[in-house]
Amino acid sequence: DGVTVTALRDLAVRLATAAGALVREGRPDRVVVAATKSSEVDPVTVMDRASEELLREMIAAERPDDAILGEEGDDVAGTSGLTWVLDPIDGTVNYLYGVASWAVSVAVVAGPPEPASWTVLAGCVHSVADGRTWSAGLGEGATRDGVPVRVGAAASLGTSLVGTGFGYDAARRAHQAQVLTQVLPKIRDIRRLGSAAIDLCLLADGSIDLYYERGLNPWDMAAGAVVATEAGAVVTGLRGGPAGNAMTVAGPPELVAQLSEILEAADADGARSPEIG
Ligand code: LIP
The missing domain is CATH 3.40.190.80 (D-Maltodextrin-Binding Protein; domain 2)
Structure with a gap:
Protein backbone atom coordinates (compact mmCIF):
# COMPACT_ATOMS: atom_id res chain seq x y z
CA ASP A 1 0.00 0.00 0.00
CA GLY A 2 2.99 2.27 -0.52
CA VAL A 3 3.74 2.76 3.16
CA THR A 4 7.36 3.83 3.76
CA VAL A 5 9.89 2.28 6.10
CA THR A 6 10.06 5.63 7.89
CA ALA A 7 6.31 5.62 8.51
CA LEU A 8 6.45 2.03 9.80
CA ARG A 9 9.32 2.90 12.12
CA ASP A 10 7.45 5.93 13.45
CA LEU A 11 4.40 3.77 14.10
CA ALA A 12 6.54 1.14 15.86
CA VAL A 13 7.85 3.89 18.17
CA ARG A 14 4.35 5.19 18.89
CA LEU A 15 3.07 1.69 19.61
CA ALA A 16 5.93 0.74 21.93
CA THR A 17 5.75 4.05 23.79
CA ALA A 18 1.98 3.83 24.32
CA ALA A 19 2.15 0.23 25.56
CA GLY A 20 5.12 1.13 27.76
CA ALA A 21 3.17 3.87 29.49
CA LEU A 22 0.28 1.49 30.14
CA VAL A 23 2.52 -1.19 31.60
CA ARG A 24 4.50 1.26 33.76
CA GLU A 25 1.30 2.75 35.21
CA GLY A 26 -0.14 -0.70 35.77
CA ARG A 27 2.79 -2.17 37.66
CA PRO A 28 1.59 -2.70 41.23
CA ASP A 29 3.78 -1.04 43.90
CA ARG A 30 4.26 -4.30 45.68
CA VAL A 31 4.45 -7.00 43.07
CA VAL A 32 4.02 -10.45 44.54
CA VAL A 33 7.36 -11.93 43.63
CA ALA A 34 6.10 -15.47 44.12
CA ALA A 35 3.83 -14.99 41.12
CA THR A 36 5.37 -15.95 37.80
CA LYS A 37 4.32 -16.06 34.20
CA SER A 38 3.46 -19.72 34.66
CA SER A 39 0.33 -18.71 36.54
CA GLU A 40 -2.51 -17.48 34.38
CA VAL A 41 -3.56 -14.69 36.72
CA ASP A 42 -0.30 -13.25 38.00
CA PRO A 43 0.30 -9.47 37.67
CA VAL A 44 2.84 -9.95 34.93
CA THR A 45 0.51 -12.02 32.79
CA VAL A 46 -2.28 -9.49 33.32
CA MET A 47 -0.06 -6.58 32.23
CA ASP A 48 1.47 -8.59 29.37
CA ARG A 49 -2.03 -9.16 28.02
CA ALA A 50 -3.20 -5.57 28.56
CA SER A 51 -0.09 -4.27 26.78
CA GLU A 52 -0.54 -6.59 23.82
CA GLU A 53 -4.24 -5.79 23.61
CA LEU A 54 -3.46 -2.09 23.32
CA LEU A 55 -0.85 -2.80 20.63
CA ARG A 56 -3.35 -4.95 18.71
CA GLU A 57 -6.07 -2.29 18.93
CA MET A 58 -3.75 0.46 17.68
CA ILE A 59 -2.52 -1.71 14.79
CA ALA A 60 -6.09 -2.68 13.85
CA ALA A 61 -7.04 1.01 13.78
CA GLU A 62 -4.03 2.22 11.78
CA ARG A 63 -3.02 -0.80 9.69
CA PRO A 64 -6.12 -3.02 9.47
CA ASP A 65 -4.73 -5.19 6.63
CA ASP A 66 -1.51 -6.17 8.42
CA ALA A 67 -0.99 -9.52 10.19
CA ILE A 68 -0.05 -9.77 13.89
CA LEU A 69 2.20 -12.27 15.67
CA GLY A 70 2.40 -11.69 19.41
CA GLU A 71 3.74 -13.41 22.50
CA GLU A 72 0.24 -13.36 24.01
CA GLY A 73 -2.91 -14.09 22.07
CA ASP A 74 -3.77 -15.59 18.70
CA ASP A 75 -2.08 -14.75 15.45
CA VAL A 76 -4.05 -12.43 13.18
CA ALA A 77 -3.88 -13.07 9.44
CA GLY A 78 -3.45 -10.11 7.09
CA THR A 79 -3.60 -9.29 3.41
CA SER A 80 -0.89 -6.61 3.08
CA GLY A 81 2.16 -8.89 3.31
CA LEU A 82 3.30 -7.11 6.49
CA THR A 83 3.29 -8.69 9.96
CA TRP A 84 3.68 -6.91 13.31
CA VAL A 85 5.75 -8.95 15.76
CA LEU A 86 5.01 -7.98 19.36
CA ASP A 87 6.58 -8.60 22.73
CA PRO A 88 4.40 -6.67 25.18
CA ILE A 89 6.92 -7.10 28.04
CA ASP A 90 10.37 -8.50 27.26
CA GLY A 91 12.23 -9.10 30.49
CA THR A 92 9.21 -10.17 32.50
CA VAL A 93 11.27 -11.42 35.43
CA ASN A 94 12.88 -7.98 35.78
CA TYR A 95 9.44 -6.38 35.54
CA LEU A 96 8.22 -8.68 38.29
CA TYR A 97 11.12 -7.86 40.61
CA GLY A 98 11.35 -4.15 39.79
CA VAL A 99 14.76 -4.45 38.10
CA ALA A 100 14.97 -1.74 35.44
CA SER A 101 15.78 -3.87 32.36
CA TRP A 102 12.46 -4.60 30.64
CA ALA A 103 11.01 -3.35 27.38
CA VAL A 104 8.17 -3.29 24.92
CA SER A 105 9.43 -4.65 21.60
CA VAL A 106 7.59 -3.94 18.34
CA ALA A 107 8.77 -4.96 14.87
CA VAL A 108 7.16 -5.03 11.46
CA VAL A 109 8.33 -7.62 8.96
CA ALA A 110 7.70 -8.31 5.27
CA GLY A 111 7.20 -11.71 3.71
CA PRO A 112 5.75 -14.98 4.98
CA PRO A 113 5.23 -15.02 8.74
CA GLU A 114 8.08 -17.48 9.39
CA PRO A 115 11.16 -15.88 10.93
CA ALA A 116 13.60 -17.64 8.58
CA SER A 117 11.98 -16.12 5.50
CA TRP A 118 10.92 -12.66 6.59
CA THR A 119 12.72 -9.31 6.36
CA VAL A 120 12.44 -6.98 9.33
CA LEU A 121 11.50 -3.56 7.92
CA ALA A 122 11.43 -1.55 11.13
CA GLY A 123 11.52 -2.01 14.86
CA CYS A 124 11.42 -0.24 18.20
CA VAL A 125 12.59 -1.37 21.62
CA HIS A 126 11.33 0.93 24.38
CA SER A 127 13.05 0.38 27.71
CA VAL A 128 10.24 1.59 29.87
CA ALA A 129 11.85 2.04 33.30
CA ASP A 130 14.51 4.48 32.05
CA GLY A 131 12.64 5.77 28.98
CA ARG A 132 15.38 4.87 26.49
CA THR A 133 14.07 4.11 23.00
CA TRP A 134 16.01 2.42 20.23
CA SER A 135 14.54 2.21 16.76
CA ALA A 136 15.61 1.37 13.23
CA GLY A 137 14.28 1.18 9.71
CA LEU A 138 15.78 -1.07 7.06
CA GLY A 139 18.39 0.98 5.20
CA GLU A 140 17.80 4.00 7.42
CA GLY A 141 20.17 3.33 10.33
CA ALA A 142 19.49 2.88 14.02
CA THR A 143 19.02 5.47 16.73
CA ARG A 144 18.70 5.71 20.49
CA ASP A 145 16.43 8.58 21.51
CA GLY A 146 16.83 9.99 18.01
CA VAL A 147 20.66 9.94 18.01
CA PRO A 148 22.39 7.57 15.54
CA VAL A 149 24.15 4.58 17.14
CA ARG A 150 26.93 2.26 15.95
CA VAL A 151 28.28 -1.02 17.30
CA GLY A 152 31.48 -0.71 19.32
CA ALA A 153 34.95 -1.44 18.00
CA ALA A 154 36.21 -3.94 20.58
CA ALA A 155 39.79 -4.85 19.76
CA SER A 156 39.61 -8.53 20.60
C1 LIP B 1 12.96 -13.42 27.98
C2 LIP B 1 14.18 -12.79 27.35
C3 LIP B 1 15.36 -13.12 28.22
C4 LIP B 1 15.67 -14.50 27.79
C5 LIP B 1 14.53 -15.41 28.17
C6 LIP B 1 13.17 -14.90 27.73
P1 LIP B 1 10.39 -12.71 28.25
O1 LIP B 1 11.75 -12.96 27.39
O2 LIP B 1 14.18 -11.62 26.82
O3 LIP B 1 16.49 -12.31 28.04
O4 LIP B 1 16.89 -14.92 28.33
O5 LIP B 1 14.79 -16.67 27.57
O6 LIP B 1 12.92 -15.19 26.38
O7 LIP B 1 9.92 -14.06 28.70
O8 LIP B 1 10.72 -11.82 29.38
O9 LIP B 1 9.46 -12.06 27.27
Whole structure:
Protein backbone atom coordinates (compact mmCIF):
# COMPACT_ATOMS: atom_id res chain seq x y z
CA ASP A 1 0.00 0.00 0.00
CA GLY A 2 2.99 2.27 -0.52
CA VAL A 3 3.74 2.76 3.16
CA THR A 4 7.36 3.83 3.76
CA VAL A 5 9.89 2.28 6.10
CA THR A 6 10.06 5.63 7.89
CA ALA A 7 6.31 5.62 8.51
CA LEU A 8 6.45 2.03 9.80
CA ARG A 9 9.32 2.90 12.12
CA ASP A 10 7.45 5.93 13.45
CA LEU A 11 4.40 3.77 14.10
CA ALA A 12 6.54 1.14 15.86
CA VAL A 13 7.85 3.89 18.17
CA ARG A 14 4.35 5.19 18.89
CA LEU A 15 3.07 1.69 19.61
CA ALA A 16 5.93 0.74 21.93
CA THR A 17 5.75 4.05 23.79
CA ALA A 18 1.98 3.83 24.32
CA ALA A 19 2.15 0.23 25.56
CA GLY A 20 5.12 1.13 27.76
CA ALA A 21 3.17 3.87 29.49
CA LEU A 22 0.28 1.49 30.14
CA VAL A 23 2.52 -1.19 31.60
CA ARG A 24 4.50 1.26 33.76
CA GLU A 25 1.30 2.75 35.21
CA GLY A 26 -0.14 -0.70 35.77
CA ARG A 27 2.79 -2.17 37.66
CA PRO A 28 1.59 -2.70 41.23
CA ASP A 29 3.78 -1.04 43.90
CA ARG A 30 4.26 -4.30 45.68
CA VAL A 31 4.45 -7.00 43.07
CA VAL A 32 4.02 -10.45 44.54
CA VAL A 33 7.36 -11.93 43.63
CA ALA A 34 6.10 -15.47 44.12
CA ALA A 35 3.83 -14.99 41.12
CA THR A 36 5.37 -15.95 37.80
CA LYS A 37 4.32 -16.06 34.20
CA SER A 38 3.46 -19.72 34.66
CA SER A 39 0.33 -18.71 36.54
CA GLU A 40 -2.51 -17.48 34.38
CA VAL A 41 -3.56 -14.69 36.72
CA ASP A 42 -0.30 -13.25 38.00
CA PRO A 43 0.30 -9.47 37.67
CA VAL A 44 2.84 -9.95 34.93
CA THR A 45 0.51 -12.02 32.79
CA VAL A 46 -2.28 -9.49 33.32
CA MET A 47 -0.06 -6.58 32.23
CA ASP A 48 1.47 -8.59 29.37
CA ARG A 49 -2.03 -9.16 28.02
CA ALA A 50 -3.20 -5.57 28.56
CA SER A 51 -0.09 -4.27 26.78
CA GLU A 52 -0.54 -6.59 23.82
CA GLU A 53 -4.24 -5.79 23.61
CA LEU A 54 -3.46 -2.09 23.32
CA LEU A 55 -0.85 -2.80 20.63
CA ARG A 56 -3.35 -4.95 18.71
CA GLU A 57 -6.07 -2.29 18.93
CA MET A 58 -3.75 0.46 17.68
CA ILE A 59 -2.52 -1.71 14.79
CA ALA A 60 -6.09 -2.68 13.85
CA ALA A 61 -7.04 1.01 13.78
CA GLU A 62 -4.03 2.22 11.78
CA ARG A 63 -3.02 -0.80 9.69
CA PRO A 64 -6.12 -3.02 9.47
CA ASP A 65 -4.73 -5.19 6.63
CA ASP A 66 -1.51 -6.17 8.42
CA ALA A 67 -0.99 -9.52 10.19
CA ILE A 68 -0.05 -9.77 13.89
CA LEU A 69 2.20 -12.27 15.67
CA GLY A 70 2.40 -11.69 19.41
CA GLU A 71 3.74 -13.41 22.50
CA GLU A 72 0.24 -13.36 24.01
CA GLY A 73 -2.91 -14.09 22.07
CA ASP A 74 -3.77 -15.59 18.70
CA ASP A 75 -2.08 -14.75 15.45
CA VAL A 76 -4.05 -12.43 13.18
CA ALA A 77 -3.88 -13.07 9.44
CA GLY A 78 -3.45 -10.11 7.09
CA THR A 79 -3.60 -9.29 3.41
CA SER A 80 -0.89 -6.61 3.08
CA GLY A 81 2.16 -8.89 3.31
CA LEU A 82 3.30 -7.11 6.49
CA THR A 83 3.29 -8.69 9.96
CA TRP A 84 3.68 -6.91 13.31
CA VAL A 85 5.75 -8.95 15.76
CA LEU A 86 5.01 -7.98 19.36
CA ASP A 87 6.58 -8.60 22.73
CA PRO A 88 4.40 -6.67 25.18
CA ILE A 89 6.92 -7.10 28.04
CA ASP A 90 10.37 -8.50 27.26
CA GLY A 91 12.23 -9.10 30.49
CA THR A 92 9.21 -10.17 32.50
CA VAL A 93 11.27 -11.42 35.43
CA ASN A 94 12.88 -7.98 35.78
CA TYR A 95 9.44 -6.38 35.54
CA LEU A 96 8.22 -8.68 38.29
CA TYR A 97 11.12 -7.86 40.61
CA GLY A 98 11.35 -4.15 39.79
CA VAL A 99 14.76 -4.45 38.10
CA ALA A 100 14.97 -1.74 35.44
CA SER A 101 15.78 -3.87 32.36
CA TRP A 102 12.46 -4.60 30.64
CA ALA A 103 11.01 -3.35 27.38
CA VAL A 104 8.17 -3.29 24.92
CA SER A 105 9.43 -4.65 21.60
CA VAL A 106 7.59 -3.94 18.34
CA ALA A 107 8.77 -4.96 14.87
CA VAL A 108 7.16 -5.03 11.46
CA VAL A 109 8.33 -7.62 8.96
CA ALA A 110 7.70 -8.31 5.27
CA GLY A 111 7.20 -11.71 3.71
CA PRO A 112 5.75 -14.98 4.98
CA PRO A 113 5.23 -15.02 8.74
CA GLU A 114 8.08 -17.48 9.39
CA PRO A 115 11.16 -15.88 10.93
CA ALA A 116 13.60 -17.64 8.58
CA SER A 117 11.98 -16.12 5.50
CA TRP A 118 10.92 -12.66 6.59
CA THR A 119 12.72 -9.31 6.36
CA VAL A 120 12.44 -6.98 9.33
CA LEU A 121 11.50 -3.56 7.92
CA ALA A 122 11.43 -1.55 11.13
CA GLY A 123 11.52 -2.01 14.86
CA CYS A 124 11.42 -0.24 18.20
CA VAL A 125 12.59 -1.37 21.62
CA HIS A 126 11.33 0.93 24.38
CA SER A 127 13.05 0.38 27.71
CA VAL A 128 10.24 1.59 29.87
CA ALA A 129 11.85 2.04 33.30
CA ASP A 130 14.51 4.48 32.05
CA GLY A 131 12.64 5.77 28.98
CA ARG A 132 15.38 4.87 26.49
CA THR A 133 14.07 4.11 23.00
CA TRP A 134 16.01 2.42 20.23
CA SER A 135 14.54 2.21 16.76
CA ALA A 136 15.61 1.37 13.23
CA GLY A 137 14.28 1.18 9.71
CA LEU A 138 15.78 -1.07 7.06
CA GLY A 139 18.39 0.98 5.20
CA GLU A 140 17.80 4.00 7.42
CA GLY A 141 20.17 3.33 10.33
CA ALA A 142 19.49 2.88 14.02
CA THR A 143 19.02 5.47 16.73
CA ARG A 144 18.70 5.71 20.49
CA ASP A 145 16.43 8.58 21.51
CA GLY A 146 16.83 9.99 18.01
CA VAL A 147 20.66 9.94 18.01
CA PRO A 148 22.39 7.57 15.54
CA VAL A 149 24.15 4.58 17.14
CA ARG A 150 26.93 2.26 15.95
CA VAL A 151 28.28 -1.02 17.30
CA GLY A 152 31.48 -0.71 19.32
CA ALA A 153 34.95 -1.44 18.00
CA ALA A 154 36.21 -3.94 20.58
CA ALA A 155 39.79 -4.85 19.76
CA SER A 156 39.61 -8.53 20.60
CA LEU A 157 37.45 -11.27 22.02
CA GLY A 158 39.54 -11.23 25.19
CA THR A 159 38.50 -7.64 25.94
CA SER A 160 34.86 -8.10 24.93
CA LEU A 161 31.90 -7.66 27.25
CA VAL A 162 29.38 -10.30 26.16
CA GLY A 163 25.65 -10.30 26.80
CA THR A 164 23.68 -13.52 26.97
CA GLY A 165 20.51 -15.04 28.40
CA PHE A 166 19.17 -18.37 29.55
CA GLY A 167 15.98 -20.30 28.87
CA TYR A 168 13.53 -21.29 31.57
CA ASP A 169 13.88 -25.06 31.07
CA ALA A 170 16.21 -26.84 33.57
CA ALA A 171 17.92 -29.23 31.13
CA ARG A 172 18.48 -26.37 28.70
CA ARG A 173 19.96 -24.28 31.52
CA ALA A 174 22.39 -26.99 32.55
CA HIS A 175 23.61 -27.13 28.96
CA GLN A 176 23.88 -23.34 28.79
CA ALA A 177 25.94 -23.36 31.99
CA GLN A 178 28.36 -25.84 30.37
CA VAL A 179 28.69 -23.63 27.30
CA LEU A 180 29.44 -20.71 29.60
CA THR A 181 32.45 -22.55 31.06
CA GLN A 182 33.96 -22.48 27.56
CA VAL A 183 33.13 -18.84 26.85
CA LEU A 184 33.81 -17.09 30.15
CA PRO A 185 37.60 -17.70 30.39
CA LYS A 186 38.08 -16.22 26.89
CA ILE A 187 36.26 -12.87 27.28
CA ARG A 188 36.30 -9.80 29.53
CA ASP A 189 33.02 -10.67 31.26
CA ILE A 190 29.42 -11.77 30.85
CA ARG A 191 26.24 -9.71 31.37
CA ARG A 192 22.87 -11.40 31.89
CA LEU A 193 20.59 -8.40 31.95
CA GLY A 194 17.29 -10.21 31.40
CA SER A 195 15.82 -8.77 28.22
CA ALA A 196 17.03 -10.04 24.87
CA ALA A 197 15.49 -7.04 23.10
CA ILE A 198 17.48 -4.62 25.26
CA ASP A 199 20.64 -6.77 24.97
CA LEU A 200 20.53 -6.44 21.17
CA CYS A 201 20.07 -2.67 21.49
CA LEU A 202 22.95 -2.35 23.97
CA LEU A 203 25.05 -4.21 21.43
CA ALA A 204 23.86 -1.77 18.75
CA ASP A 205 24.94 1.31 20.68
CA GLY A 206 28.28 -0.11 21.81
CA SER A 207 27.34 -0.56 25.49
CA ILE A 208 28.30 -4.24 25.18
CA ASP A 209 30.57 -5.79 22.53
CA LEU A 210 28.89 -9.08 21.67
CA TYR A 211 25.71 -11.03 22.37
CA TYR A 212 24.65 -14.64 22.04
CA GLU A 213 21.62 -16.61 23.18
CA ARG A 214 19.92 -19.91 22.49
CA GLY A 215 16.14 -20.27 22.64
CA LEU A 216 14.93 -16.84 21.55
CA ASN A 217 11.41 -16.43 20.22
CA PRO A 218 10.77 -14.23 17.18
CA TRP A 219 9.16 -11.52 19.33
CA ASP A 220 12.19 -11.40 21.66
CA MET A 221 14.52 -10.57 18.81
CA ALA A 222 12.82 -9.11 15.70
CA ALA A 223 13.02 -5.43 16.69
CA GLY A 224 16.41 -5.74 18.41
CA ALA A 225 17.84 -7.53 15.37
CA VAL A 226 17.01 -4.71 12.94
CA VAL A 227 18.38 -2.14 15.41
CA ALA A 228 21.61 -4.16 15.68
CA THR A 229 22.08 -4.77 11.94
CA GLU A 230 21.33 -1.15 11.11
CA ALA A 231 24.01 -0.20 13.64
CA GLY A 232 26.59 -2.32 11.80
CA ALA A 233 26.29 -5.67 13.56
CA VAL A 234 25.92 -9.06 11.99
CA VAL A 235 23.11 -11.08 13.56
CA THR A 236 23.47 -14.74 12.67
CA GLY A 237 23.23 -18.38 13.72
CA LEU A 238 26.07 -20.90 13.90
CA ARG A 239 27.65 -22.65 10.89
CA GLY A 240 26.34 -20.00 8.53
CA GLY A 241 22.69 -20.58 9.47
CA PRO A 242 20.22 -17.77 10.16
CA ALA A 243 19.76 -16.22 13.60
CA GLY A 244 16.85 -17.75 15.43
CA ASN A 245 15.73 -20.08 18.17
CA ALA A 246 18.71 -22.47 17.88
CA MET A 247 21.23 -19.66 18.28
CA THR A 248 21.57 -15.93 17.79
CA VAL A 249 25.03 -14.39 17.78
CA ALA A 250 25.38 -10.64 17.24
CA GLY A 251 28.24 -8.20 17.03
CA PRO A 252 30.95 -6.86 14.75
CA PRO A 253 31.80 -9.49 12.08
CA GLU A 254 35.32 -10.46 13.27
CA LEU A 255 34.26 -10.90 16.88
CA VAL A 256 31.17 -12.86 15.88
CA ALA A 257 33.40 -15.22 13.90
CA GLN A 258 35.67 -15.78 16.92
CA LEU A 259 32.83 -16.27 19.39
CA SER A 260 30.98 -18.56 16.96
CA GLU A 261 33.99 -20.86 16.80
CA ILE A 262 33.87 -21.34 20.57
CA LEU A 263 30.09 -21.75 20.57
CA GLU A 264 30.23 -24.34 17.78
CA ALA A 265 32.93 -26.33 19.60
CA ALA A 266 30.77 -26.22 22.77
CA ASP A 267 27.65 -27.31 20.83
CA ALA A 268 25.90 -24.18 22.04
CA ASP A 269 23.01 -24.59 19.60
CA GLY A 270 22.47 -28.20 20.66
CA ALA A 271 23.12 -29.56 17.16
CA ARG A 272 24.92 -32.57 18.66
CA SER A 273 22.57 -33.03 21.64
CA PRO A 274 19.01 -32.98 20.27
CA GLU A 275 17.79 -34.84 23.38
CA ILE A 276 18.15 -31.59 25.35
CA GLY A 277 15.73 -29.84 23.00
C1 LIP B 1 12.96 -13.42 27.98
C2 LIP B 1 14.18 -12.79 27.35
C3 LIP B 1 15.36 -13.12 28.22
C4 LIP B 1 15.67 -14.50 27.79
C5 LIP B 1 14.53 -15.41 28.17
C6 LIP B 1 13.17 -14.90 27.73
P1 LIP B 1 10.39 -12.71 28.25
O1 LIP B 1 11.75 -12.96 27.39
O2 LIP B 1 14.18 -11.62 26.82
O3 LIP B 1 16.49 -12.31 28.04
O4 LIP B 1 16.89 -14.92 28.33
O5 LIP B 1 14.79 -16.67 27.57
O6 LIP B 1 12.92 -15.19 26.38
O7 LIP B 1 9.92 -14.06 28.70
O8 LIP B 1 10.72 -11.82 29.38
O9 LIP B 1 9.46 -12.06 27.27
